[in-house]
Amino acid sequence: MTAPKRANRKEIKDKDFELIRAINAGQFDRFPDLVKRYEQKLYNFSLRMCRDAADAEDTVQETFINVFRYLKDFRFETKFKNWLYRVAASTCIKKRRRSKFAPQRELSLDEFYPQSYTEVPHQVPDWAQMPLDKLLSNELLDKINEAIFTLPEKYRLVIVLRDIEGFSTAETAQILNLSDANVKVRLHRARLFLRDRLKGYFENE
Amino acid sequence: MSKDEHDHRHCLELFEKLSEYLDNELDEVACKDIEKHIKECVPCFVCLQTLKRTVDLCKQAENRMVPEDFSKKLKEVLQNMPKTPPAG
Structure with missing residues (x-):
């Protein structure tokens, strides 16, 4: 039946x-x-x-x-x-x-995981705790755009769809023909990549 | 917290799940596990907070206006498309 x-x-x-x-x-x-x-x-x-x-x-x-x-x-x-x-x-x-250029590389979780306990900060940095509106500046927005551009395409697609366009995990998976699990993995690595770029920016400011 | 007070083997396991935690995509048990852990582990708490701020900042990424010339050109191109539906 x-x-x-x-x-x-x-x-x-x-x-x-x-x-x-x-x-x-x-x-x-x-x-x-x-x-x-x-x-x-x-x-x-x-x-x-x-x-x-x-x-x-x-x-x-x-x-x-x-x-x-x-x-x-x-x-x-x-x-x-x-x-x-x-x-x-x-x-x-x-x-x-x-296009002839645009290299595609894999981001591995190991790149973002601190290799030793002494490497990790032991207090939340200012940029992660001050009010967002106090932190935002044109320079920072340019930096974010720049950092997004440097992400390999497959990670950029996912973070742009999820965090900028606001699609859910399931919708992103459907749009890109990926599994939900794959979207989550790529999103996490993309966010960690951007976090490292932002960290670098604030530390060298 | 000193290095010896805390077993950091659990950190890597949770490190992989931090985005899912921020996106409310974990079940209750996994959420509680992370919440309990970050209370005891400062580096993981810092990691979570910096990741959260990264997501917040990403959401602020600026949008540009569509150039007027392009908008006009696009309209013309689409207007000149054949109006009959494709076969099949």
């Missing part, structure tokens, strides 16, 4: 579904509304992944062209935003493969 699959499927609520149904029903003049909703976010995501502004523009354009082409195939089984980022992430990855 086969139970209807639909019974187990959670209904997804998404503010974009109505607009997508209208576009798919032939109201193509409403596609710019969809672009307007995500253009800014996608541009910044692409900028963080490509670094170069021209490459980021290419990525955004390529992503929206693909969305336009394949919107008819969208099955309303996931939020549109997640589907959009899946298209964008795969565009970024393909773009990187076409």
